[in-house]
Amino acid sequence: MAAVLLSLVSAVGYALAAVAQARLAAGSAPGRGSLRALLRHGGWWAAVGLNAAGALAHVGALHYGPLTLVQPLGALTLVAALPLGAYGARRRVTRGEWRGALWTLAGLVGLVAVTGPATPGDALGIDESLVVAAATASFVALLTAGRRSGHGAGLRHATGSGVASGVASALTQTLTAALALELPGGPAPWWQTALLAVLISGFAVGGLLLSQTAYRAGLAAPLAVVNLANPAAAAVIGVALLGESFRGGAWGWLAAAAASAVAARGVVLLTAAPLPASPARDAADDTTAPADPVPANATG
Known part of the structure; x- marks a missing residue:
């Protein structure tokens, strides 16, 4: 029970961190700059802290439960991030997004299931x-x-x-x-x-x-x-x-290939899923844009 609860906490922590990073990225503008713009922004440090919390919860889950249980639950990060991100943008998760997330989740669970x-x-x-x-x-x-x-x-x-x-x-x-x-x-x-x-x-x-x-x-x-x-x-x-190696020998390799194809299909669906136009979302982006824009090439 402790492994399941900690895995869920980890998934939510990672999901919140991803949402925070995505909102920060949406409010930034492409251009030249440095890492200092990120380091000056409180939202970035909030995302770092949430990532750290998710990692600690994941380590704790592995202490109380087997890898075969914890890893599939970790894939729930994607499922948690969709409604959290949509809520922050004041919109609903689209049917295409749910469909893509479920395909990706199925592929991830399949990969973990055959991994020795x-x-x-x-x-x-x-x-x-x-x-x-x-x-x-x-x-x-x-x-x-x-x-x-x-x-x-x-x-x-x-x-x-x-x-x-x-x-x-x-x-x-x-x-x-x-x-x-x-x-x-x-x-x-x-x-x-x-x-x-x-x-x-x-x-x-x-x-x-x-x-x-x-x-x-x-x-x-x-x-x-x-x-x-x-x-x-x-x-x-x-x-x-x-x-x-993968469980099941040659069959395990085939299952891993099939799971990878399922997950790839999910990514394609997520990429193609149209986002509904939302004035509320645009207004939210305008009010949450960072004072110091984060350049798209901050990693460079």
Whole structure:
């Protein structure tokens, strides 16, 4: 019961953070600038705090319940964010948004259902961690290069955010193992452990900033992509480097492919879902626009 309650608290915390980031992005204007505009805005720090609260609740849920229960409940972030975002914009959630959210949620739950649980103590080695970090940084840089506005750019930034966050989680496992002196190959020197902590912080902050720019394209579709890319990145690392696999052998791989297709269908529906015109929403945006506009390229 405690795992379920904490999972719901985590989902609501992440959803509120996403809504706060989306409203901040909607009130910002494209242009040149720096990260200082974000750091000066109280709404940004509120989103950071909500993300932190969601993460703590998620860790607590994993303490009281199995991964196979907690992870599917975490996918409720998308379902919670839709009505919360619509309420803040003074409109109703459209039928297309609900349909896309349910498809995405079904795909996420399907992916989690066939993902084998990690063996206790499984973690990347230091060398593997550095290779993964370098490859991820290069991938995210290529992914987010070019145009910084529109649906396509928003989804690319959302993908980069999810991948960065997923890799940060994988590196956190390595850091935990290093601190417990349980790394493959023996204890790591202090400077390698410190380097891991810096990389984790960089990817975590990078993921947060990328999601901020992604929400300029709206809330639902970028949030769905973030929620998909995060476990996908972790799954790639687990299968490629930690010897993990999907449940059910070849059937598990087919089920994972089918679940991915279902989730992708949901993202397409969310991207195509028309938002109702609402003068009340426009007025709300005008009154909640930040005093210091946040540039669309704040991550640059």
